[in-house]
Amino acid sequence: MGGNLQAEPGGIASFSISVRNTGNTVAQHKLTCASGHGWPVELGPSQSSTIDFEPLDILEFLPMQVRLRIPPVTNGSPPAGEVDMITCTVTSSNDPTFSHSEYANVTVSELKVFSTELFDLQGNPVGPEASALPITVETGETVNVSMSITNIGNIEIPLSVKLQSANTDWGMYLVYDGVIEYDRVTFNLLPGHSTTVQVTAIIPLSTFDGSQNAFSLTTRLDEVGTNQFITNGTNFLVGKLLGLSLESSGEKVQATVGAWSQYSLWLNNTGNGALNLNWSTAEPPPGWQFGIDSAPKSIDKLVSSEVSFGVIAPNLAAVGDIEQSIRVRVIGTYYNDSVEVFIDLELTVVPTLHFGLELAPETSVHDLPRETQGQIVVIINNLGNSPGGGNLSAIIVDGEGVEDPEWSLQYEHSFDELQPGEEISVIISVTPTADAGSGLRTVEITILGQADEGVIVTTSEVLSLGVTAESSTTAFDLSSIVSTEVFFSIVVLIPIILFVVVRRMRSSAKIYDDEGESLVAPGVHTSQENISERRAAALMEDVEKEDDVISGDISQFEIQAALVQSIGDLPPPGPAPLPTGLPPAGLPPVVLPPAVMPPAAAFSSSPATTAQDITVNIDDNAAQGGVIGSEQSSSEPMPEAGQQNVAIAGMPPVPPTGLPPGWSLEQWRHYGAEWLQRHSGK
Known part of the structure; x- marks a missing residue:
């Protein structure tokens, strides 16, 4: 044998070997072939590396085909130029001492071949160009898609990738190894290695929903005299793509009695828009409880989220599988569009x-x-x-x-x-x-x-x-009702609070330093001279000792005066009428001042009088219970000059000649003291 035997990885190298009977009798022979690399060897019509020849007459021969299968390339092996030696041995069934061997070398040929795959935004293959799914994008968005190239041959090869797009108004370019190229990139790729070329697209703001832009990537073996290339491509589609998937581990949910069992689910947003989520589960069987723990209410685009599903088996539930499955459903909405997914979970009750x-x-x-x-x-x-x-x-x-x-x-x-x-x-x-x-x-x-x-x-x-x-046997057992700390807090705080309250009450109490103030009813309007007169009258300072006469008889007039004084201090039945007008400057009056000031001439024309001889006439009906004095209205008859008079409590003494011309009793009550003060010096 010999010759230049070659084969590509994954191919077959074949040759023939003939066996001839050179003896002097009929003989039967056996052929066995083996590869130095242990690669498969097949003989004749069989797939075995050993075969028995038919008996051969003297000088008769029989050819036999030998086939060596070169394994396909795996990570660049077997490399180009690899040599495998095949050894074929012939033995005789009649003569055990007979053995003859032949050798053949097979060289692995070069294999220049590559593969490509285009992926969408989520990393999913889009498939061949003719049936590729569109890639949904949004206006104003910048997106990146990638294409992988793999050298599946057994030798380093030069490659180039060219980008073409239908709409040149879109900004699109290639990125390889961090370098931006606008239409074409070139590189060498070792056997068994892969690389990635990125396509970046900038979707203009002026595009509208439904717009498309087809693009293609042509990968070519960059050698003279070759025309080996692969084209990948798809469309960019402007619009919203809603996509959801709900996955589980595939195992059954293990439910326990009396406690929540947790089971993980994975929700994936495969679209290009954020979604609002609405979760629901099927109606549980009687006694069962289902729930979703902290289910997300929304999910962003291209995001995955783990969700915990909980279940409680009813009391005394038997161990084993449950026939009824549980459906978990989620609906994702984007404005008026929605997408729905669900998953059916199998249940089993574990020993509990x-x-x-x-x-x-x-x-x-x-x-x-x-x-x-x-x-x-x-x-x-x-x-x-x-x-x-x-x-x-x-x-x-x-x-x-x-x-x-x-x-x-x-x-x-x-x-x-x-x-x-x-x-x-x-x-x-x-x-x-x-x-x-x-x-x-x-x-x-x-x-x-x-x-x-x-x-x-x-x-x-x-x-x-x-x-x-x-x-408690005691009258009040506060310590048994509250804690020790609260009890001692109450015991300490109550005396402190009482002490503070007493101090504030004492500090706010009014003390009269002027002895004259105690001679005037609170709130009664009077002058300082009137106060002095009241003090003198109370102390009887003006009574002269030699003229002091005490009489044992009480006149009718004195009885009437005493009645008027006692009745005048009593409040009238019902609410007291309020006078109209503003009070004069000075001490505040008991009631509001009259609306009309007395005549100005009255303050200067009346003759001077003294406080001792100023009284008010008392009518006979006062003794019968009539109320006059401070409660007398302005329409009642005024005392006239020359009458025997007495003072009315709460009002300045009226002159012996009666009220000044034009004055009312109400005006005299509020401004009489001022009139008396002005006329006392005349």
Whole structure:
């Protein structure tokens, strides 16, 4: 054998070998061929590397084809120029000592071939140019798509990529190895290696929805005399592309009794617009609970989000698969457009130990006498689907959650195994000590299940109830109602508050330093001279000792004057009428001043008088209960000069000649003191 045998990777190199019987008798021979690289060798019509010849007569020969299969290129191997030696050996069935070998060399030829693939914005292949899906873009957006090129031959090759677009108004260019080229890039690619060329497109703001721009990328083997190329391309479509996908791990949701089981879902926005989301699940079977934990209300474009789906199996649910699947649905909306996806989840119930706690009716723990036991009767139910026991613990705490040492609890701390649906009762004895407060306390009962390996214990169940001791024997046991800190705060703060209130009351009290002020009713308008006159009258300073005469008889006039004085200070029935007009400057009046000022001439024309002889005439009807004086209206008759007069309380004394001309009684009440002061010096 010999010759120049060559084959490309993935091809076949073949040759023939002939066996001739040169002996003197009929003989049968066997042919075996092997590759130095261990590549497959096939002989004759079979695919085996060993074959038995038919018996050959003397000098008879028989040819046999030998085929060597060159493996395809994997990561550039076998490389071009690789040589494989084939060894073929002939043996005789008649003569074990006979053996003859032949050799042949096969050289691996060059294989210059490459592949390309164009991807969209999400990294999904768009397919061949003739059937490629459009790539949806938005106005004013800058997008990047990529094309990968792989050298699937066994030798380094030069390549070029050329960009062409139908609408040259769009800004489009190529980026390779960080360098921008507007229409063509060139590079060399080693065997088994890949590279990426990026296409950047700037969508003008002037484009409108529905506009398209077709583009193509032509990858060519850049050698003279070759015409090997691949063209990829698609359309840019201006508009909104809404896309959602909802995926899971594919496994069944494992549900437990009495506790939430979490199952992860993945939501992917495959479109180019942000979506508002609306989640829903199918109606659960009776006793089941479904829910989606913190389901996102929106998702941005080209974003993936993990969502947790929760499920609780009903009490005493049997272990095993559930026939009914659960559908989780999500609808994404963009303005008036929407897209909907859903996924059906299969359920299976796993072995679970779950206990329930409840109080028996005979529980009695309110108003307990001190140092006397009360009973809490707890019913423990196995609500799971697997047998198991558990441990019980209980503490008693106050309103702040702190354990109260003045109460004692006695109970069995563990219980035996319970079958599904079985229940037992546990008694907890509660005893308040002699120092226990009568406020509300809380007993917290906790149970922790224990089961065989492989059984899920869902929760440690907790039950709380209130207990109280009998009312305190003292009149008021504040310390038993509130905490120690609050009790001492009340004890300290109340005296401080009382002290501050008393100090403020004392500081706001009015003290009269002028003895004259105490002789005038509060709020009564009068002058300083009138105050002095009242003081003198009260102290009887003007009474001369030698003329002081005491009479034992009381006249009718004195009786009437006394009645007027006493009646004048009493309030009238019903609300007092308010006078009109503004008060004069000076001390404020008891009521509003009259609307009209007295005549100006009155302040200068009347003769001078003194306070001692100024009185007001008292009519006989005063003794019969009539009210005059401060409550007398301006229409009542005025006293005339020369009459025997008495003073009316709350009003300046009227002159003996009567009121000045043009004055009313109401005007005199407010401005009479000023008139008297002006005329006293004349």
